[in-house]
Amino acid sequence: MSNNDEANSPKHYLSDPWSIRGWLLTTDHKRIAWMYAVSITGFFFLGGIAALLIRLELLTGPGDLFNSDTYNELFSLHGIVMVWFFLIPSIPATLGNFLVPLMIGARDLAFPRLNLLSWYIYTLGGIFTLGAVVAGGVDTGWTFYTPFSSLFSNTAVIAAVTGVFIVGFSSILTGLNFVVTTHTMRARGLTWFRLPLFMWANYATSLIMILATPVLSVTLLLIALERGLGIGIFDPSLGGDPLLFQHLFWFYSHPAVYIMILPAMGVVSEIVACFSRNPVFGYTGMVLAIMSIALFGFVVWGHHMFVAGQSLYAGLLFSFFSFLVAVPSAIKTLNWTATMFRGRVTFSAPMIYALSFLGLFTIGGLTGIFLAALALDVHLHDTYFVTAHFHYIMVGGAVTAYLGGLHFWWPKMTGRLYSELWARVAALALFIGFNLTFYPQFLLGYAGMPRRYHSYPEAFELLHILSTLGTGILAIGYLLPLGYLLHSLFRGERASANPWKATGLEWKTSSPPPTHNFATTPEVNEAAYGYQ
Amino acid sequence: MATNDVAHHFDNAEQQARAVALGIWVFLATELLLFGGLFSAFIVLKVQHTEVFSEAATHLSLFLGTLNTAILLTSGLTIFLTEQALHAQRRTLAIGLLAATAFLGCAFIGVKGYEWHHEYQQALLPVLDVRFHYPGSAPEVAELFFNFYYIMTGLHVVHMLVGLGLLAGMGVAVIRWRQPKTLNRRATLIALYWAFVDIIWVVLFSLLYLQGA
Amino acid sequence: MQWRTALLAWITLLLLLTINVAIAVFMSDSLWSLIINGISTTVMAAIILIFFMRLNDTTALLRLFSLGGFLWVGLLLFFTLMDIYTR
Numbered sequence: 001m002s003n004n005d006e007a008n009s010p011k012h013y014l015s016d017p018w019s020i021r022g023w024l025l026t027t028d029h030k031r032i033a034w035m036y037a038v039s040i041t042g043f044f045f046l047g048g049i050a051a052l053l054i055r056l057e058l059l060t061g062p063g064d065l066f067n068s069d070t071y072n073e074l075f076s077l078h079g080i081v082m083v084w085f086f087l088i089p090s091i092p093a094t095l096g097n098f099l100v101p102l103m104i105g106a107r108d109l110a111f112p113r114l115n116l117l118s119w120y121i122y123t124l125g126g127i128f129t130l131g132a133v134v135a136g137g138v139d140t141g142w143t144f145y146t147p148f149s150s151l152f153s154n155t156a157v158i159a160a161v162t163g164v165f166i167v168g169f170s171s172i173l174t175g176l177n178f179v180v181t182t183h184t185m186r187a188r189g190l191t192w193f194r195l196p197l198f199m200w201a202n203y204a205t206s207l208i209m210i211l212a213t214p215v216l217s218v219t220l221l222l223i224a225l226e227r228g229l230g231i232g233i234f235d236p237s238l239g240g241d242p243l244l245f246q247h248l249f250w251f252y253s254h255p256a257v258y259i260m261i262l263p264a265m266g267v268v269s270e271i272v273a274c275f276s277r278n279p280v281f282g283y284t285g286m287v288l289a290i291m292s293i294a295l296f297g298f299v300v301w302g303h304h305m306f307v308a309g310q311s312l313y314a315g316l317l318f319s320f321f322s323f324l325v326a327v328p329s330a331i332k333t334l335n336w337t338a339t340m341f342r343g344r345v346t347f348s349a350p351m352i353y354a355l356s357f358l359g360l361f362t363i364g365g366l367t368g369i370f371l372a373a374l375a376l377d378v379h380l381h382d383t384y385f386v387t388a389h390f391h392y393i394m395v396g397g398a399v400t401a402y403l404g405g406l407h408f409w410w411p412k413m414t415g416r417l418y419s420e421l422w423a424r425v426a427a428l429a430l431f432i433g434f435n436l437t438f439y440p441q442f443l444l445g446y447a448g449m450p451r452r453y454h455s456y457p458e459a460f461e462l463l464h465i466l467s468t469l470g471t472g473i474l475a476i477g478y479l480l481p482l483g484y485l486l487h488s489l490f491r492g493e494r495a496s497a498n499p500w501k502a503t504g505l506e507w508k509t510s511s512p513p514p515t516h517n518f519a520t521t522p523e524v525n526e527a528a529y530g531y532q
Numbered sequence: 533m534a535t536n537d538v539a540h541h542f543d544n545a546e547q548q549a550r551a552v553a554l555g556i557w558v559f560l561a562t563e564l565l566l567f568g569g570l571f572s573a574f575i576v577l578k579v580q581h582t583e584v585f586s587e588a589a590t591h592l593s594l595f596l597g598t599l600n601t602a603i604l605l606t607s608g609l610t611i612f613l614t615e616q617a618l619h620a621q622r623r624t625l626a627i628g629l630l631a632a633t634a635f636l637g638c639a640f641i642g643v644k645g646y647e648w649h650h651e652y653q654q655a656l657l658p659v660l661d662v663r664f665h666y667p668g669s670a671p672e673v674a675e676l677f678f679n680f681y682y683i684m685t686g687l688h689v690v691h692m693l694v695g696l697g698l699l700a701g702m703g704v705a706v707i708r709w710r711q712p713k714t715l716n717r718r719a720t721l722i723a724l725y726w727a728f729v730d731i732i733w734v735v736l737f738s739l740l741y742l743q744g745a
Numbered sequence: 746m747q748w749r750t751a752l753l754a755w756i757t758l759l760l761l762l763t764i765n766v767a768i769a770v771f772m773s774d775s776l777w778s779l780i781i782n783g784i785s786t787t788v789m790a791a792i793i794l795i796f797f798m799r800l801n802d803t804t805a806l807l808r809l810f811s812l813g814g815f816l817w818v819g820l821l822l823f824f825t826l827m828d829i830y831t832r
Binding site for chain 3: 558565572579598608734742
């Protein structure tokens with residue numbers, strides 16, 4: 001249409017147009033990704049401060065820093081913020097939002113306005129949750145178990161539940177958008193089995209989001225009604241069933257673990273392939289593994305309820321399926337290793353993050369098998385062993401991969417390079433700090449230290465001190481990127497379109513990309529990962 | 533003229549139509565799981581209190597429930613025919629059918645409101661100053677049944693009200709008759725939503741009214 | 746063409762509703778009434794899906810997604826009931 005000087009000036013999405021209105025009312029998926037990135041970073045550090053305070057309290061045996069009520073509110077705040085306001089949206093809503101249209105050669109997601117709406121819903125949910133904190137906090141833990149949350153807790157449960165209820169709809173909208181976009185907007189020639197694994201991972205995650213999140217919404221609604229009006233659904237004295245809550249809750253919240261880890265696996269696949277200069281080993285197997293993890297993730301929820309009063313037969317079946325999930329997870333881990341084995345590996349910062357993921361995820365996954373075993377779980381349930389296990393998956397796995405992905409696609413998102421030296425230092429600090437923080441917790445849990453207590457006997461002191469020391473190093477690992485990435489945003493060296501010499505459509509457009517992503521609509525005629 | 537209603541990020545109208553169709557079905561799947569959580573909770577409690585729940589169900593009006601089901605099924609027919617009429621570009625017929633659908637929808641809500649009012653008078657609806665009073669056995673478990681009944685039918689009526697709002701917007705658009713070619717696409721979406729709300733009611737009717745009549 | 750199918754679907758729905766109510770009134774509290782109610786409710790939902798929501802005239806993908814929702818509610822119900830019945 002218009003062929004004037006507009007074509008000559010390199011107009012990219014960040015500067016087109018730079019105004020408050022241009023950002024807050026944008027429907028550009030790349031800008032919405034940034035809005036999510038800023039929000040979740042805020043929540044990450046809020047949850048992180050709570051974690052730091054928890055670790056400070058646990059530095060010494062007696063509960064001297066906080067009383068037990070405040071401690072309960074701290075770990076609840078930590079859990080609620082980290083799970084629902086950081087981990088669930090982390091990779092899909094930021095990297096996914098940015099990359100899904102780019103990777104399939106589309107100009108935007110299928111429903112750009114819904115995408116913007118999802119960020120506003122997320123923000124509204126965040127405000128409610130912060131309101132709950134201001135109103136005196138919540139002490140139920142992130143799981144809101146009944147009957148404690150519905151009958152006994154004297155804290156702002158309804159406000160917190162409302163916040164989580166609202167934020168659920170933002171992930172439903174993200175999921176809906178990704179599913180429709182992946183199905184209908186792929187570039188010419190980009191068949192399903194030519195998609196990068198990051199796309200498959202986000203597609204599977206989106207399916208989980210749309211199928212599981214509504215059940216959580218209605219469950220939280222029932223909690224609010226039970227607490228506000230005493231409807232009795234989870235109250236045994238009125239004929240209700242408290243375990244019913246756990247069934248409904250974990251029907252969402254176990255698959256939610258895969259909402260967190262599947263996109264992380266997608267990120268790691270991209271990074272490992274690029275820095276090994278090698279196609280991902282066993283691409284089809286990887287795809288099948290992703291899809292079967294998403295499917296099996298729906299039939300294992302009862303392993304959270306082994307000692308809660310669930311029937312033994314149900315326990316057996318859920319235990320069996322939980323063991324089965326280990327199979328596709330192992331396939332993925334071995335395939336990443338095989339990809340490196342046949343490749344030429346360079347240890348750039350994103351690769352260090354990816355390798356950290358591999359190690360930490362393996363430990364987290366293997367200890368998951370311990371917990372899936374019925375008899376062993378009786379001993380380990382509700383101990384620090386469980387805490388350590390899921391932190392290895394969610395923090396060691398998901399957060400590490402998120403940081404890796406952020407570094408990997410940073411030049412694409414900003415058009416700038418970051419300091420490679422500082423990035424490597426941060427990645428190493430993260431790996432060392434993380435292990436020092438959480439490995440002692442396996443030992444603590446195995447020795448019998450229960451979760452969610454603010455004081456403990458002297459015998460556990462050494463391991464707790466080590467864990468708190470690790471938190472300090474881990475904090476450096478998280479604060480450093482905040483510093484050098486912000487610096488790079490304004491002062492960083494300009495990045496070329498493809499600084500890593502990576503494959504994939506997102507690297508075929510300029511850095512940062514123009515508003516409509518591609519100058520000419522791309523066509524694909526080869527499989528993913530054409531590394532030589 | 534055909535291209536100006538295609539959003540900029542789609543290649544063509546056909547791609548946009550596919551995306552919208554998939555979008556609405558995915559949305560309906562999430563709605564189904566929203567209700568599905570409630571259905572499952574209800575069934576789980578019902579198998580634990582079969583007799584009390586069956587007895588409590590006899591306090592609902594089977595006649596009014598059946599009437600409402602018939603009303604809603606008929607409105608499912610009229611909205612389907614509305615879509616067909618718009619497809620054939622028959623404006624007057626479409627307006628008539630749309631009005632009939634809206635009327636049936638309002639009738640459903642009217643009957644539902646009458647039912648609730650009746651239960652309120654019998655002290656089965658514990659709102660305002662009324663305490664739940666139940667003549668049968670195990671009143672606290674029966675109250676659980678009624679709580680489920682109000683939550684599920686209430687959530688359903690909320691969906692009906694949304695549907696009526698969509699119908700009203702559609703009615704205005706049909707009366708104006710601008711860009712009639714795009715009207716039947718919009719009608720298809722509304723018809724899908726309306727039919728979905730029908731299905732939810734059919735299941736609710738079976739769960740709540742039929743068990744123990 | 747479509748009109749005739751739609752009318753037939755509507756009549757069938759009303760018939761099934763009649764059967765449902767009749768069974769509930771005359772055969773209440775028997776296992777058979779539960780089974781027949783279950784089947785006829787499922788058929789009613791299927792008729793609405795196939796004829797009013799046009800699954801008879803659409804792509805395999807949309808059919809898959811429409812069934813997926815029901816399947817997943819089934820998963821939730823099946824595993825929860827399994828726990829309840831074996832407790």
